[in-house]
Amino acid sequence: MMVSTESGLLLAAILFVLGLVGVLVRRNIIFMLLSIEIMLNAAGLAFIVAGARWGQVEGQVMFVFILTIAAAEVAIALALVLWMARRVRTLDIDRASTLKEQS
């Protein structure tokens, strides 16, 4: 009847790794932001699974905080994306590399 904690944590780990792969592989900044959302969501899933394992409310409290952080992060990040699209005229982060030392 009960979902086992192991499978819940495994699902969270798989989702987190998929998000990490997305950040590492994709070069479009919109897709990197989506992957960061996936990773935050997987962390929240891990908290919910742990909270359900012990029947404690703290897991959901942490999930609410993660939700808040995700909302704040995405607001700033999307403002930066718009700024970057106006200034650098690209969404490819490899081409927005003016800080890199020219060799």
Add this chain to the structure above:
Amino acid sequence: MDTAFYIAGGIAILATLMVITRLNAVHALLYLIVSLLAVAVTFYTLGAPFAAALEVIIYAGAIMVLFVFVIMLLNLGPESARRERALLSPGMWVGPGVLALILLAEFVLLASHAWWPAQGTGAMVSPKSLGIALFSTYLLGVELASMLLLAALVGALHLGRKLRRGED
């Protein structure tokens, strides 16, 4: 309950895989919304119905709408009408639609059989106890979160303002 969790988890993994492999941002967003809905169903089966509602309302609702706004803002131009017609082609909706229908059927089944999460085991955490914990034990965290949101609001406003001439 167990089966519902595994089906929803499988849909979440499948949809997330589609997200990180799509080339079109709007198609990736559709799959990400399906993935978030699937995670919401797993929250429901784990005995956290309030967290499931928050996931749908805030993640799949508010945050994804922000993404759609930004993508549409970036697409302004003469060719945007043609591209939007391409986005609305029916073939694009089949994948996310089928996955979302499976989730909907699962949810209706869960609700109609009154399989309330973890019935009788005491594992379900009610929204009431969550609210009590948030506004008593974790009051400081809630205040800090509100400060964080305010800072994000001011920061986004500052970054999004129009630059005056001569200002870099």
